[in-house]
Amino acid sequence: IVLTQTPLSLSVTPGQPASISCKSSQSLLHRDGKTDMYWYLQKAGQSPQLLIYDVSRRFSGVPDRFSGSGSGTDFTLKISRVEAEDVGVYYCMQGMHLPPWTFGQGTKVEIK
Amino acid sequence: QVQLVQSGPELKKPGASVKVSCKASGYNFTIYPVHWVRQAPGQGLEWMGWINSNTGNPTYAQGFTGRFVFSLDKSVSTAYLQISSLRADDTALYYCATVIWGQGTLLTVSS
Numbered sequence: 433i434v435l436t437q438t439p440l441s442l443s444v445t446p447g448q449p450a451s452i453s454c455k456s457s458q459s460l461l462h463r464d465g466k467t468d469m470y471w472y473l474q475k476a477g478q479s480p481q482l483l484i485y486d487v488s489r490r491f492s493g494v495p496d497r498f499s500g501s502g503s504g505t506d507f508t509l510k511i512s513r514v515e516a517e518d519v520g521v522y523y524c525m526q527g528m529h530l531p532p533w534t535f536g537q538g539t540k541v542e543i544k
Numbered sequence: 545q546v547q548l549v550q551s552g553p554e555l556k557k558p559g560a561s562v563k564v565s566c567k568a569s570g571y572n573f574t575i576y577p578v579h580w581v582r583q584a585p586g587q588g589l590e591w592m593g594w595i596n597s598n599t600g601n602p603t604y605a606q607g608f609t610g611r612f613v614f615s616l617d618k619s620v621s622t623a624y625l626q627i628s629s630l631r632a633d634d635t636a637l638y639y640c641a642t643v644i645w646g647q648g649t650l651l652t653v654s655s
Contacts, residue, residue, distance in 0.1 A: 479645040480589070491643075523589060528643065532605055533579060533591040 433457055435524050437536035444514040445544045452539045454524035456505040468526045471500055471509045474538075475520040484509065485528070516543055546570035548578075548646035550639075555652045561628040564649045566640030573621035574598040576642040580614065580625050583637040583648075592638075595623060627651075 434457040444450045460468045469487045472480035482491040484500035487507065497512040511518055521540050527533035551565040566578060580592040593604040595614040602614040613626040623640055630653045637648040 479639055479648050480641075481645070482643055485643070525589075527591075531577075531579070531591075531594055531603065533581075535589040535591070538588050 433460070433526055433534050435526060435534055435536040437522075437524055437539050439539060440537060441540045441542070443542045443544050444511075446516060447513050450511045450514050450518075450541060452509045452522055452524075452541075454502075454507045454509070454536050456507070456526060459504045460507075460526050461504060462529060466529060467503060468529050469500070469502065469507045470525040470528055471498075472523045472525060473518075473520050474523065478520075480523060483522075514541070514543070519543055546644055548640050548642070548644060550646040550649045553650040553652070555654065556630050557655055558630055558632060558653055560630050560653075561626065562630060562651060564625045564627075564638055564640075564651070566623045566625070566646050568621045568623070568642075574618060578614075578616070578623040579641045581639045581641055581645075583639065584633075585635065589639075592625075597623070 436455045438453045442450055467487050471484040473483050474480040483494050483498050487502055488500045499510050501508050519541055521538040523538050524536040525533060547569055549567045554562050556562050574597050577594045577596050579594040582590045582592055591605055592608045595602045595616055600616055611628050616623045627634060632653050635653050637650050639648045640646040
């Protein structure tokens with residue numbers, strides 16, 4: 433499965449929204465009804481931190497300005513109002529429930 | 545809290561071997577598989593494979609067979625990644641991960 437993220441870079445004014453797309457080469461819907469789409473943020477010098485799992489569920493402690501949506505092969509991560517602490521590289525990922533894992537190329541988010 | 549703590553940075557010469565550890569805490573280690581991910585300098589994330597934390601059965605991604613070995617010691621809730629016959633292009637950050645990730649271990653291979 434290949435995941436294609438767009439855009440690969442994003443420059444956002446603080447307080448403005450941002451959106452990242454992740455398209456899969458095949459459906460991520462499993463027979464059990466779960467859809468295997470995760471979103472991670474890797475800040476500079478840190479390991480990836482989980483933001484969203486199972487398409488739209490926010491991980492513990494993740495601010496509600498982050499939201500995930502989508503189904504099948506098309507998924508989106510949205511930040512309703514970007515803050516300075518949101519800079520880093522965002523990765524979509526699939527395979528948590530059924531390896532192998534694959535990652536998107538990453539989207540670098542910067543503040544204007 | 546749930547965390548994975550990895551061993552420290554390593555500097556090795558070409559041809560040597562290295563063993564990276566990943567100690568889990570805050571959850572039942574045998575429930576979740578441990579995955580290994582490589583990140584070359586300035587690059588994205590590359591999945592290396594995973595090990596069943598209960599049975600110890602490893603699965604390796606293409607490109608990570610032969611020189612790479614996953615193992616674990618359930619008695620200390622620790623997974624290991626061993627790489628042999630190190631080459632310069634093995635220089636990278638190596639992460640262990642379940643849903644959450646370890647802090648990464650920087651491996652530098654240089655003569």
